[in-house]
Amino acid sequence: MTPAALADLVRSVALDVLTTRGLDTAVLPAAVTVERPRNPEHGDYATNLALQIGKKLGVAPRELAEDLAKALAAQEGISAAEIAGPGFVNLRLAADAQGQLVKEVLVAGEGYGHGTALTGQKINLEFVSANPTGPMHLGHARWAAVGDALARVLLAAGGQVTREFYINDAGAQIGRLTASLVAAAKGEPTPENGYAGEYITDVAAEILKREPEVLALPEAEREARFRDLGVELMLASIRQTLHEFHTEFDVYFSEKSLHASGEVQTTLDALKESGHLYKEAGAWWLRSTDYGDDKDRVVMKGNGEAAYIAADIAYLRNKRSRGFDLCIYLLGADHHGYIGRLRAAAAAFGDDPNCVEVLIGQIVNLLKDGVPVRMAKRAGNVITLDDLVEAIGVDSARYALIRSSVDSTLDIDLDLWTKSTSENPVFYVQYAHARLSSLLRNAAELGITVPAAAEISSELLGLLEHEKEGKLIRTIGDFPKVLASAAELREPHRVARYLEELAGAYHKFYDNCRVLPQGDEEAGPLNSARLLLCAATRQVLANGLGLLGVSAPERM
Structure with missing residues (x-):
């Protein structure tokens, strides 16, 4: 019996109890809460339903709990129902009823755990969106791992998810990249505020290799070629790094295309016409404080040049025009102001501000022997995603970046994440999967027959x-x-x-419950039942690791 099925049973029994007592059944919540108690001695599961509805009905919660416990104890699959405290009901499941969960996992396979809460919802998830001016740094690495894992989780909840990378290929940073590449190609020093690092030299050399006469072109043509080829090569490098990091995107969207298509100007014209922009000191401002932003924002400068936010507003409008119900942005700590301005932009168009969600992530530090490390070469003073992968591997890097909430600063201890011991969280989880795989291989070699999922009996699971x-x-x-x-x-x-909790529960089970027969022992039903439990555990570990984009090794 699954927790969800148990919750449905509790609600059904409560409905009968209230009806029998002539009480108002409308007070019953649509979904009843059933949770595992912190102390396992109190039972397998507990519900606080009597506490939730007792006062509303004018009945002492403990009195109502007594009726619920008595009725639940009589249900098939419930071995005991006991009252605790002011009105909790603690439940113990019969072994065969509890064991049905093993069968459910094996029948569902890779789909076990998936839900339907987001079914029909079209979600645009934008993350990483690194400027194509250099290799991705640790902040980008965190979003690459977390964003990809979030996409997988949202898909598992039934959502239609589009992973999108916004290419910042317009603006001053592209001009600085161009100037840096031209200087490197000429063998000149890096210009002031330019980009430094071995990668600039490498990209410049590749451009010269592709177009040997490029430096002889007129200045405007030369800069256009270095700009276009530079962005192309940098983006190709970023895509390759992401691919090797098991992070793929459905859409790479160009900021430049918003300007070229006229969408930025059309968006600004629409806001002017609706009165959501006003002119002051020669510049045009968005009335974003009307919608909760901390200050109004300049969208067009006094010189007639569009401010950066102008493209952001047009981009949001573009996403909504593509039919996305929800636009989620994963941004760095220095982008906190985007929460207010993007929601304000949505509201200015008469849209629901809740169509925008902005998740802000904090910085990542690398530590060795408890001291911050500086290991970058190709990107100057920046530690890159490639540096991290080279140090600890893709699986460890992804797991380390994902396992902590993004709203807190993350310290990655290189010594910890390279250990092949239980101290290393990803090793601990992957080892559990490998250990289970080995156990099931050994069972097959011993000729122990395990029933197919559809043929598993309640009697076997009851063991x-x-x-x-x-x-x-x-x-x-x-x-x-x-x-x-x-x-x-x-x-x-x-x-x-x-x-990690599941791996711990498995290791404790393995240490206390012998799965395979020893010596000349004959394999019996209990061995088969335990092998089914092992197979179900391995499936859930594989499903979870898959959602994180981390491998589930068969051997370690």
Whole structure:
């Protein structure tokens, strides 16, 4: 019996109890809360329903809990129902009922844990969006891992997700890149405020290789070629790095295209016409304070040049025109002001500001022996995503970047994440999966037959009576709820923390419950039942690691 099925049973029984007593059934919540108590001695699950509705009905919660407990204890699959405190009902499941969860996992396979909360919702998820002026740094690395994991989690919740990368290929930074590449091609020093690092020299050399006569072109043509080829080569490098980091995008959207298509100007004209822009000191301002922003924003400068926010507003309008119900932005700590201005932009168009969500991530530090490290070469003073992967590998890098909430600064200890011990969280989880895979291979070599998922009997699952078996089954049962919370709260780190809990529950089960026969022992039904539990555990570990974009190794 899954937690969701148990919650439905509790509600159904409560409906009968209230009806029998002539009480108002309208007070029953649509979804009843059933949770695992902190102290496992109190039972497998507990509900506070009597406390929720008792006072509304004018009935003492404990009195109502007594009726609920009595009725629940009589239900098939419930071995005991006990009252606790002011009105909690603690429930213990029969082993065969609890064991049904093992069958459900094996039948669902890769789909176990997935939900439908976001079904029909079209979501645009924009993340990374690194300027094509240099390699991706650690901040981009965090968003590459978290953004990709969030996309997977939202998809698992039923959403239609488009991963989008916004290419900042217009503006002053592209001019600085162009000047830096031209200088490098000529063998001249990096211009003031230009970009330095080995990558500039490499890109300039590639441009000269492709177009040997480019330096002889008239200045305007020469700069146009260095600009276009420079952006093309930098973007290709970024895409390759992301690919190797297991992060792919559905759309690469050019900022430059917004200007070239006239969308920026059309957007500004529409805002002027609606009265949401006003002119002051020669510049045009968005009345963003009318919609909760901390100050009004300049969208067109006094010289007639569009400010950076003008393209941001046009970009949001473009996303909505493509039919996205929700536009999620994953931005760095220095972009906090975007929350107010993007919501204000949506409202100025008569749109719902809630169509915009902005997640702000904090910085990442690399530590070795407890001291910040500086290891970058190709990008000057910046530590890159490639540096991180070279130091600890893709799996460790992704897991390390995902497993903590993005609203806190993250310190990655290089010594910890390269260890092949249980201290390393990703090793701990992956080792559990590899250990399970080895166990199932050994069972097959011994000729132990495990029934197919559709043929698993309640009698066989009823043999899983050990305390550690029950704990492992209940932990498996938590996965759908964890995944639903991760999607709702936009917090994929919840999946990583859950996997560590599941790996811990499995290791304790393995240490206390012998799975395979020893010596000349004949394999029996209990061995088969435990192998089914192992197969279900391996499936959930694989599902969770897949949502993080981390491999589930068969051997380690």
